[in-house]
Amino acid sequence: MAEVANRMQGMQQSAIRTMTARCQELGAINLAQGLCQVPPPASLLAEGGRDFGQLDHTYSPADGLAAFREAAAEKLKRHSGLSVDPETEIVTTIGATGGLMATLTALLNPGDGVLVFEPFYGYHLAALKMLELRPEPVRLVAPELEITEAALRAAITDRTRALIVCTPNNPCGRRFSEAELMIVSAVAEEHDLLVIADQVYEDIYFKPAPHLSPATVGTLGSRTLTMSSLSKSFSIPGWRLGYVCGPEELMGAVRVAADPLVGCAPTPLQELGVRALRLGDDYFSDLRAMYDAKRRTLTEGFRAAGLSPNEPEGSYYLFVDCSDLGVASGVEAAEILLQRNLIGTVPGEAFYLNPPERPYVRACFSLPDEVLADAVTRLANGR
Template identity: 40%
Template sequence: MRTVTEKLRLSEISPRIMQSEIRSMTVECDRIGGVNLAQGVCDTEVPSPVVENAIKAIHDGHNIYTRMDGLTPLREAIARKMAHYNGIHVDPDSEVLVTSGATAGLYAACLALFDPGDEVILFEPFYGYHLNTLLSLRVQPRAVPLAMHTWEIDFDALSAAITPRTRAIIVNSPSNPCGKVFSRAEFEKIAALSEEHDLFILTDEIYEYFLFDGTEHISPASLPGMAERTITISGLSKTFSITGWRIGYLTADKRWLGSIAYFHDLAYVCAPSPFQYGSAAGLIELPDSFYKQLATDYQAKRDMLCAALQDCGFTPSIPQGAYYVLANVSAVPGATAREKARNLLAQTGVAAVAGTAFFSEERGEDLLRFCFAKRDEDLQRACDALRSYRGK
C-alpha cells in the first residue's frame, strides 16, 4: 500500500512552536537534583482557607463541570475584588470568566478577537507564552523593545509599530521577566494610542500583588474610557501559590466576553470545580493584610537573591514587581545564554533561564532570568551555591 507522505505532516507553524526554555531548564534541574530558579512554580505555602475549602468541595461532591463562565460564588468574589483593588466595576453574570489559568484566558481572548494576519504589539522582553500564543493562531506579533535595564518605553517606537493591521497591544504588568511595573502615566499614553488607533488592550496582571518599594499597580481598564476596549487577564495561581490548580480569570465588556467564554469552553470546558471553590474561599476570607504581607515577604526574597547575585559578580536589574530577576552573567562561560545557563547549573546546581527566551533578534545573550518564588530554605540554598561560584 502506498503511503501518501505529503499529507502526513506537521502544520506549517509547528516547527516554530517548541517547548519553552523555561521547561527545558526545569527538566535539566530535576535531572541533577538542583534548585529550580528557572520556572515560576511558586512552591510556597497555600493559604489554609484555599486548601480546606477545595478539599471540602471534593468531599461534598462538587466534582462535575461548572457552568461555562465558572462558579457563581467565585465570579462574584472576583467582581468584588476587581472593584476593591483594581478600580474596575464588572457584572459577575456577564463580564467575568473563570479560566483554566491566565494562559487559557489569553488563548481564548485571541481566538475570539483576532483573525490570521492581524498584528498585535507586545513589549520586549516578553513572556514567551504571549508570543507563542499569537504565533500559534497565525497572528503576527510585533515586538517593541524596552530600554535595557531601565525598561522605559520608547513611545516613538511604539507609535511606529502600529500599522493598519494592528488590532491590539499586550501589556504584562508587573512584568515577567524584567519586573517592570507600568506607571499610570505610561498607561495613559498607551490608552491614548489605543483610542487613536482603535485598538484592544490585553493586560496580563497575574503578578498584581507582587509589588516592591511602594510601587502602585494600575489596571488599564480603570482609566477613563478604557473599560470597553480592555481585556483584563489575571488569576490566583501566583497569589495563592496554586500554579498547578489552573485557576485564572478574565474580565471584559459583555460585548466580548460571550465569545471569549465560548472559545474557552471549546478548548478547556472549565477550570477544575473543587479548586474554584477553594479559590473563592480565599478571595472571600483572606483580609487585605494577607496581600500586603505577600508583597513584604517577596520583597525580602528579592533582596536576598539580588544580594547573592551581586556577591557572585553578576549584575541584577532590581525588579519593581513580579518575582523574577534578569541579571547580567557575562562572566559565566558560554557563547550563548543557553550555554551559560547550563554551565551555571552544572557548576552550582542552580537553574536559571537564558535571557534570549524573552527577546527577539539575538538580544539577551548575556542575561539569565532567576525566579525567587521559593521557600526561604530553598532560596537560601540557591544563594549559598551562587556565592560559592565566585570562588571557582
C-alpha cells in the same frame, strides 16, 4: 500518513521547561521555572481537606460558577479599581493562559498583528504563533526597560490589531507607570487596537503604591480585556483557576470561545477559590512581605557573585545582567551558571524575538527559604 499541522512549524518546547528538565538531570537548583513553590494559605488547605467531599463535582457553567465570578469581581474592584458585572463581563478560565487563548481566538483573525513588549512572557508569544497571529515586538528601553512612545509607534504596521501588556511584568518585574500606560492608551485609541492586559502578579509588589491596572488608565477601559488568576496570589498554580474580564460587547464572544476550548474550570476548585478571593488585606500584606524578603536574599546572592540583578517592582523574578561573566549572550551565561554553580536560570533570549542588548538571565525566587539560601551559597562558592 498524517502530517504535523503547518501552525506547528517552528514551535518547540519552551526554554523554561527545557531548563527545568536539565536541572532535574543534573541535580541543579531550578530558578528557571516559576513553579511558585511556597505554601498556599493554610486556611484554604484545611477547609479544602475538610469540605472537599461535599463540594460540587459536576460541570460548572462554561463561564464559571456565579459565586466565583462574583468573588473575582469583588477582588478586581478592591485590588484593581475595576468595576465588572459578574453576569456579563467576566469568564472563568483554565488559568490566565486559558483566558488568553479564548480572547485571541474570539477577537482576532489569523494574520493579525499583535504588539508584544520585549522582554515578554514566552507563553504570550507561543499563543500568538499557535493561533497564526503575527507577533510584532516593541523593545522596552534599557536600562530601566521602559515603554516609550517612539518605540511603540515604530512597531505598528498596517496589520496591527492588538497589543499585550503585562504588569507587573514577567520576566523583568516592571510595574508600568501611569505615564507609560497613557502612551499605550493614546496609541491604542489612535489605531483602534484591542488591548490585552495580563496582571497575574497584581498582588506581588514591593513599593507602597498599589497595583495600577491598565484598564483604569486613560481610555483603555473600553478596549481592554484583563486577565488574572489565583495561581500567584494564592500559590496554587496547579489548581488552574483564572479569569478574564472586559466590556460586555467583547466578553460575549470570549465566553463562546472558552466553552469548546476547555469546557469549564474545575468546579470544586472554583468553590474553594471563592474563599481564597475573599481573604482579607492582612493575607496580601503578608504575601508581599514574604516575597520581598525572598527577593532581597536572591538579589544579594547574585550581587555577591559579581552579577547585576535588577530591582523588580513586582512579580517574583530577577532579570540579571551577566556581562561580568565575560559572555556575549544569556544562553552562554545560563550554561555557565548551570555547569559551574548547578543553578538553572532562563536565558534572556527566551523573552525576545530579537537579541537583547545585554546577556540577561531570569531567576525565580518563589522558592522555600532554604532552597534560596542553598542557591546563594552555590553562587558564592561556585557549586
